[in-house]
Amino acid sequence: MAQCKACNTELPKNAKLCPKCGTKVYVPPKNVRVLAIVGAVMAFLGGLLPFVQNSENVADAYSYMSYLNNDGYQYQNHQTLWYLYMVALIATIIIVVLKKEIFSIITTAIAAIIFGITFSQLTSFMNEDPVYTVGLGTYVVVLGLIIAVVGCFFDILKFRKTVEYDTRYMTNNKSTWSKMVYHKWFYVMFIPVVVFIAIFNYWPMLGVRYAFTDYKRVPVYVGIKHFAGMVAKDPYFWRAFWNTLQLSVIKLVLNTGMAVIISLLLHEITNIWFKKTVQTIIYLPHFMSWVVVASIFRMLLDTSDAGMINTFLMNANLVNEPVYFMGSVEHWRGVYYIVNIWRDTGWGTILFLATLSGISPELYEAAEIDGANRFNKMRYITLPALANTIITVFILNLAKVMNLFESVFVLMNDAVISVADVIQTYIYRMSFSGGNNYGYTTAVGLFKSLVGCVLVLICDYASKKVRGRGIV
């Protein structure tokens, strides 16, 4: 948090004047160095990826530079240019970190020029040998260089304004390195976490490269073929995508709504023993496997005499013949939402009940004195107190809407696939039935992750607006 130079008062976000002494204060612009660094790193990584890709053998691309030189290609200095390009980018990063932005634009420009020369040569090479196509690295480099150049310009503009900025008032005068040394054992303890996350969370991410290949024993680079096929060719991808959004969002709204209602009702119960018993009972379904839950509801909804629901409907003369709920597109989604509510509503009440228990009893007493009945107390005290939690729960869960699999997988069948198929079941089917098209399903999975990532960012933004802090 920034402080006023005159009185050391902590300054609110985006304040122009100190709220205590009225001194005109300067709030430094956001640190955008990260933009230039990200761009330079992207361009660097792009340099490692294939600029030009043999469309028949993905392994060819990795040794492209040496291949060009060894093959007697007309530009013998190709590899040297490549090294210069990489060095320029490393220099860019170092210069940006050292805050010598005015020089970073020079090194970034050098890298861009070198790339331009290299790429023009590669283009002519591709024309000579059509088996080669533009590789993934080219796209990454172009994008990275654009970001890097823009980032460098931003840095130069930003730091021109910060000439009179005094860092002593922004933080203590200890360097980060000194702090790290001082807290070194915390960092040592942190190492296992870093290693764990690197191995189990980041290392598997390398598999996304197969989204650009036909996955065989020797993967064949196919560029964006799978992404194009996913969007334009496959008739069932978009259906699964929209089903995912619809099922998830409606389920989220219903589950949250039901959890709120149940919480309010539980909150009204004064007999503690009864309240705890009910709570325990409604929590239990959450701990059941989805397979068990599906079996229970299949039994309940069976079309034979064993099906309790159909037997009831028939005996009550509400239907003339048993309804095949699990095989009807008209009923399946309704059943799905009910099953989800039954299983997860109880668990969802925990947060709301915790919030409700934190409401001051004095508020209720005051309301009673003012003549409020139970409904009015709920309307004017309980619900407003609960609103922030409801929004928080909703936002946190919104980030997970793409992760719908098990609940759908165990309940769907061929008759309802048009309304039940979601992205994850679609990926499962494409991976394990038919042609085992792993390249394609990796591409779909990557797309799903990107959508999920965007949703998380949106939720983070919404969370900051609503709660004053992000979702993490």
Added chain:
Amino acid sequence: MKKLVSSVLALSMVLGLAACGGSDASTATTAASGSNDTTAAAAETTTEKAIEKPSKITVTCDGTVVKEDDNAQAFYDALAEATGIEAEWERPDHSGYKDYIGTLFGAGSGSLPDVVLLSSGNYATYAQLGYLWDMTDAWENSEVKNSGRVSDFGLELFENSKVVGPDGEYHLYGWSPVSGNGCVTYIKQSWLDAAGISTLPTTWEEYYADLLAMKEAKGADYVISAAGLVGGEAPYINYLPEFYQDAYPEFYEKDGVWVDGFGEDAMKGALERLAKAYADGVLDPQIIDRTTSEARDLYYEDKFGVFTYWAGKWCNTLTTNIKKKALYDGADKEVIVSLPPIAEVGQYLNRIAPQWCITVDAENPEGIFEYWLSKQLDGRDCQLLWEYGTHYTYENGVFAFTALESTGNSATYNHIDGLLKLGEYASDFNDGKDIGIDVGSPAIAQEAANVFKSASKMAPSIKMTDAMTDNSAAIWTARKSVIADVCLGKISAEDGLARYEQEVGDLVKECLDSLNK
């Protein structure tokens, strides 16, 4: 600090560059050496160079081999002793085996076992993708093929087991010591009696009339159930053959040209028969949802009377379990009757058996084939009958099986079913001669197997191409959805086929073009 960070960042990038280059180079080298190994191996076989015996191999298979709960270790030890090769067995859950295999091969070359048991669909897929070792030469030059022990039928099956490899040519990538077997329609005698049916139907008309008569006589909700309206792997139609008749919902070769069976007129007739049977209450209303075990259990509980299921030993198992449920009231009669194929079906389909395959990760594929895999056809007792003393005994010329822990039932055979074997086998008993199919095969099972054998044909072969790999799952999604919707009466057969054409017509055409290339 910032200098340090920048230096570390730069250093990590350089190291990353070096690591990436190194890794790729080694991968490429491995791949190259792998293919060289394969080529060299083939050369070795043809030149009859001495084949080295592997000392240890890794094997992945499903529950068709003796289950872990049934003292599989005794079998492993006996097999290791018989072959002189120690095997490390990976035994995933039988019901999840398909997913396990998908994950296994999804991880790519480098982590595959030496030997893996694959279903016919996976066999064709992974052969085409280049994960399986081409054993054509090894088979042709093998002692077992030239021994005369394998029957002509067996030799024909091996020929039919050839599938397309990464080079687009047919090769033998898998190996099975038994025929694939197929399904026979079983009718409960009690249901026939209730309807007063004394003669088994021979045509679709008679068959359907009998189904309706049995439904009425028993007052049943339905007469037939199965695990879905269409199977998940070839030959797809084996659980409802009378309804599909001459229709085959997959690409198959017809007079030398690959066609889409789902788009043919025969499929329209099949869909109409399914829809009518569903509307008439002949088919289980929840047949779409049923799993195999659910359908079996309902059959045992006498919820329905006609069940098409595997021929041979399963006839005995069904009979035993129906009797256990005490629903059988005719001790002197047969519990279930095997129905010979009706005229419109002509012949039941013999599927391509699950194949024992050697993967490209195996260091010594020739040795594995010669000393471990092909030995399955020499009829070792531990492969036919499991382990002596643990799973069976042989005293005074009589075989006796012990009870299995997993089911409580008596053991019958190991993964080589005597009813399905492909030739004569030597034995450690019976004066070295084949022990015969009587062992572990009750008369009722033999009878069902004979009904099947006397009227069965090989299921259409499977061919995979790049286009098939890309589009097969989407096409099957469309097929299954159309079958379900037509059967449930949501749309007519004609509209269903039109929808199929509209949704995946382009993909089908792409597949056909690649198959006929």
